[in-house]
Amino acid sequence: MKGAFLKGMVAVVSLSVWVLGCTQEQGSEGVKAKMASASRLVRSPRGGHVQSVEAFSDLDRWIERQLVKSTEGLFANVSPPGAALGSVAASPSKQDPDYFFHWVRDSALVMSVVMDRYARSSSSGDRDFLFKVLDQYIDFSRMNQDTPNLSGSEGEPKFNMDGTAFTGEWGRPQNDGPALRAITLTRFAKLLLAQGGHEEYIRSKLYDGLFPGHSLIKRDLEFVSHYWRDHCFDLWEESKGDHFYTKMVQRRSLLDGADLADRLGDAQAAAWYRAQAQAIEVEIPKYWDAGRGYLVETLNWTGGNYRKVSGLDVAVILGVLHGSRGDSFFSPGSDFVVATAEKLREAFHGLYPVNHNSSLGTAIGRYPEDIYDGVTVGDHPGNPWVLATLAYAELYYR
Numbered sequence: 001m002k003g004a005f006l007k008g009m010v011a012v013v014s015l016s017v018w019v020l021g022c023t024q025e026q027g028s029e030g031v032k033a034k035m036a037s038a039s040r041l042v043r044s045p046r047g048g049h050v051q052s053v054e055a056f057s058d059l060d061r062w063i064e065r066q067l068v069k070s071t072e073g074l075f076a077n078v079s080p081p082g083a084a085l086g087s088v089a090a091s092p093s094k095q096d097p098d099y100f101f102h103w104v105r106d107s108a109l110v111m112s113v114v115m116d117r118y119a120r121s122s123s124s125g126d127r128d129f130l131f132k133v134l135d136q137y138i139d140f141s142r143m144n145q146d147t148p149n150l151s152g153s154e155g156e157p158k159f160n161m162d163g164t165a166f167t168g169e170w171g172r173p174q175n176d177g178p179a180l181r182a183i184t185l186t187r188f189a190k191l192l193l194a195q196g197g198h199e200e201y202i203r204s205k206l207y208d209g210l211f212p213g214h215s216l217i218k219r220d221l222e223f224v225s226h227y228w229r230d231h232c233f234d235l236w237e238e239s240k241g242d243h244f245y246t247k248m249v250q251r252r253s254l255l256d257g258a259d260l261a262d263r264l265g266d267a268q269a270a271a272w273y274r275a276q277a278q279a280i281e282v283e284i285p286k287y288w289d290a291g292r293g294y295l296v297e298t299l300n301w302t303g304g305n306y307r308k309v310s311g312l313d314v315a316v317i318l319g320v321l322h323g324s325r326g327d328s329f330f331s332p333g334s335d336f337v338v339a340t341a342e343k344l345r346e347a348f349h350g351l352y353p354v355n356h357n358s359s360l361g362t363a364i365g366r367y368p369e370d371i372y373d374g375v376t377v378g379d380h381p382g383n384p385w386v387l388a389t390l391a392y393a394e395l396y397y398r
Contacts, residue, residue, distance in 0.1 A: 082161070112187070118188075153227070155172065157170060207261070225272060239308070242283070287316075294340040312340075370382030
């Protein structure tokens with residue numbers, strides 16, 4: 001999704017940082033307070049307090065420093081000054097290019113990391129703070145659902161940072177966003193149920209069991225379950241059709257949501273969600289191209305730019321990372337996934353000069369035919385991308 005995917009993807013790489021939300025302070029003093037909170041909440045990657053640096057290897061020391069730096073950087077883009085509480089800026093850049101918008105996809109991935117930190121925290125003060133961050137995000141997202149937009153649906157990809165609709169030209173709809181948001185917040189709801197004492201909050205804001213629903217997760221699940229067959233734009237916002245990434249996260253959202261619906265007594269909806277997930281499972285194997293020996297990202301192209309003659313795309317790897325449920329269905333260790341990862345590695349190893357004399361591994365781009373350099377689309381090749389390369393680190397780790 002070009003630069004706008006930045007914050008969401010940084011949030012989920014294998015050397016992931018813990019994205020932290022904001023308080024209500026704004027302006028320079030508010031930013032200082034947020035940075036102090038970010039530093040206070042950082043813990044060692046090993047789960048305890050920060051250890052003596054003398055005990056670390058060079059990599060450990062790098063991770064320790066980068067953890068603080070990345071946490072503060074991401075934290076600064078949650079409810080930044082001048083924006084609504086609960087919004088997540090894809091980037092602070094407001095010109096050349098302007099990515100100061102709230103993407104549904106990006107924000108869901110960022111808040112998934114906030115959710116992870118909330119789940120791991122043993123400090124009541126930290127948990128209260130992070131709960132507030134998530135609650136503000138929930139309120140902002142519910143406002144997005146109620147805001148008329150040019151997609152005319154939950155599939156609107158991005159909103160202005162004050163919550164109003166973005167009315168410019170864009171690749172819309174993008175139907176992975178509601179699925180990702182449902183995945184993150186379903187996990188949050190399940191955790192709150194396990195803690196006890198939150199059912200009223202869950203039913204009022206997250207899942208009310210009504211049809212049509214007025215709560216955030218319920219509305220997202222109803223959208224996914226009724227419109228997953230529709231063509232939409234891919235996560236790079238370039239091609240319209242049917243996409244592996246989108247189908248993977250839609251399947252997971254429906255199965256996760258069905259479990260939540262059962263726990264909240266909405267058995268009929270749970271059965272519907274599972275039935276639709278099973279129907280999606282029939283479609284996903286069609287992305288395997290036996291002749292070429294890898295999974296392609298897009299089928300049934302119907303519009304937008306389509307330069308991917310090879311069909312190779314790192315979005316397939318991201319779809320596995322974000323859409324896997326810990327079952328055997330297109331898991332990171334699947335033969336189909338590993339074969340695709342190797343084909344992508346081979347393509348990018350030969351494409352980028354930086355890879356030719358390197359023994360450190362292969363820098364990965366979005367797809368071999370990419371001609372976007374982060375600012376413009378031209379007649380030049382694209383480039384390796386930190387986020388795509390780190391996605392490989394996460395795939396290998398898993």
